[in-house]
Amino acid sequence: MESCFLIFPLLFAFSLASGERTLKFVTVLYRHGDRSPVKAYPTDPYQESDWPQGFGQLSQEGMRQHFELGNFLRKRYTGFLSEDYERHEIFIRSTDVDRTLMSAEANLAGLFPPNGSEVFRKDLKWQPIPVHTVPEDKEKLLLFPLEDCPRYKQLMNETEKSDIFLNMTDTYKDFIEMVRNKTGLIKASIETIWSVHDTLFCEAKHGMQPPPWVTPNVMEKLGVLKNFGFQIMFGVYKRKEKCRLQGGLLLEQIIKNISAAAAPDSKQEVKMIVYSAHDTTILALQEAMNVFNGLQPPYASCHLIELYQEENGSFSVEMFYRNDSSVPEPYAVSLPGCSQRCPLEDFLNLTHEVIPQDWKRECQISKEATDTEVIIGLAVCGCLLFLLILLLFVVLCHQKEQMAGYSNVINESDS
Incomplete structure (x- = not known):
């Protein structure tokens, strides 16, 4: 696999200014919290009626996860964000999906508990804060992979003919056939088998008894295939081109936001932009920066990109990944070819090759279609x-x- 994840544990103590540098802007991208499965397989003993709100919905555990993440962000950025909610300082955008919208709301409840005049009911420690979104069919920033890209589909077809894909298929051929027979799926493959793991994982997390054929060994193999399925979406084969067509769009927007904050005499009031999205969103962004660790981002995982101004006036970028709430501080992420405290100019140069210049043209969308x-x-x-x-x-x-x-x-x- 081309990508690698250059991260290491870091004891990170945040302050507004240490005498040498000042935090200027933060991008937050997180996955929604714990949810019900998005679907059931044909022979699944548990169907949609077995879940309180149906398939793909945020659970109460997911709400708690994001409330906790909101508390973490509040503590980390004390002194950077105002203690009270200030609409000019933060902008929140979510995909138009129930679980991501609800995750954003739970997160904001932990990030900005009402104080003083913000309290409109004494018995309610919550205040309404806007979460912005666009319809799913218009979403080009946070919902990956983007399907309306012929060249990407062609690359995925080529990926299925690559040696690494064919070897993986051959290695797990008998196992995939067994899963197909047990689940009743008409078509089971490396690209689709993730959904079986997802369903069984969700059911186990919520105390549902698995069928006899689902042993720990089966779950382990399903996990391997699931992670490989995630890797091939934006990596493994022609990673850079895939990323230009997918996660490069989000990275481009993040870079625009960072550059605006770092512009001379910048009057930008927004200090933080928050994106509430999915595992594939984090995956697409991390692959674009070549820092994906090969593992599905867990619930409420969070990727942070922080812009600092150094004492000499120059700017630098630091990144952190929080994928384990039991660890006090997030892991530091290093962009390949740069130090963890990466000069902004180097950050822009190192990511330039995965930023699309003309997305429609590179996707080979025909003139007739456009x-x-x-x-x-x-x-x-x-x-x-x-x-x-x-x-x-x-x-x-x-x-x-x-x-x-x-x-x-x-x-x-x-x-």
Whole structure:
């Protein structure tokens, strides 16, 4: 695998300014919390009715996980963010999915408990804070992989013909066939088997008894295949090109935000942008920066990108990954080719090759596909113009017939 995860435990003590450097801007990307499975396999004894809110919904454990993460962020950025919620300082965006929207809300409850005049009910330690989103079919920033990219689909087809993929398929051929028979799935493959692991994992987390065939060894093998399935999405084969078509879009936006905060005489008021999304979102971003560790990001995992201004006026970027709430501090993440405290200029140069220059062109989206709306609009206008001309022709013909049969009648009283 091309990517590697250069992280190590770091005892990180945060302060607004240490005399040498000042925190200027923070990007927070996290996965939603614990949830019900997104679907069941055909022979699954537990179906959607067995889950309180159905499939793919945030559980109370997931709410607690994000409330705790909100508390962590509050403590970490004390002195950077105002103690009270200030709308100009923070912007929160989520995918338009129940579990990510709810995770963002639970997170904000831990990050900004109401104080003083913010309290509108004495018995309620919560205040409403806006979470922004766009419809799923318009989401190009946080919901990966983006499916409307022909070149990406072509790369995935090529990935399935690569040696590493074929070797993995051959190694687990009998196991995959066994899973197919036990689950009743018509089609089981490395790309789809993650859902079996996800369903069984969710059920086990919520105390549901697994079928007899689901042994610890089976779960271990399913986990291996699941992680490999995640790796091939944006890595393993032609990683850089895949990333330009996927996670590079998010990285590009993050870089724009960082650059705006680092601009000379910047008047930017926003100090923190928070993205509430999915495991594949974190995966896509980490692969784009070549720091993915090969493991599915767990619930409420959080990737932090911090911009600092040094004493000499230059800027640097530091990254941290929190994937274990039992560890007091997050792991420091080093961009390959740079130190953990990476100069901003180096950070931009090292990530430049995975930033798309023209996403639609690189995706090989045909002109016909991109101009569909224009073509439809022209066709509609053409039809309306034709009807208008036809109506005008009918009116003119009718008037001509009236003129041909016209005679002047003199009023007798006038004579």
